Amino acid sequence: MKEISLHIMDLVQNSIRAKASEIEIWVWESIQENLLKIEIRDNGCGMSKEILQKVTDPFFTSRTTRKVGLGIPLFKQMVETCNGRFRIASDLGIGTQVISVLELNNIDRQPMGDIAGVMVLLISANPAIRFFYTHKTDSGQYRLDTKEIKEALGINGSYDPGILKYLKEMIYENLKEIETSS
Secondary structure: EEEEEEHHHHHHHHHHHOOOEEEEEEEEEEEEEEEEEEEEEOOOOOHHHHHHHHOOOOOOOOOOOOOOOOHHHHHHHHHOOOOOOEEEEEEEEEEEEEEEEEOOOOOOOOOOOOOHHHHHHHHHHHHOOOOEEEEEEOOOOHHHHHHHHHHHOOOOOOOOHHHHHHHHHHHHHHHHHOOOOO
């Protein structure tokens, strides 16, 4: 993957397959501290200790449609290439947490990419899941909660295309206000 937003989408897809009803995506960018921290938490089915030990192995996957699982190993490799740390924790029946911290100005760090587009894609494809998205920089913080959006707009099911367009524009504008490196 060539962009961090696509890594985030891949990690969130794991949460969706784990039947999470709530998924939190946190992104912290600090030029002052030269760090980029990404955290994804879910309340899905979690993983056993045995699976958790294998999850960073590219030749392991719990899926039956293929014999390799590259999403987590590729993300971990990108983080470590940028002098970062990667950690994944999980408890059966409780959920999973992926945390990464890496150098923001590292020459090997991939660009953030279209995080607003990724968020809208995830939200539109999974209207029953409650997404929390928080993006923090040295200049401020933006927070999105799909439950609050649905309540404010009176949405009971899926989002219509006009609302999705509005959401994408809203995310872009708010990220621009806090000066992200996207």
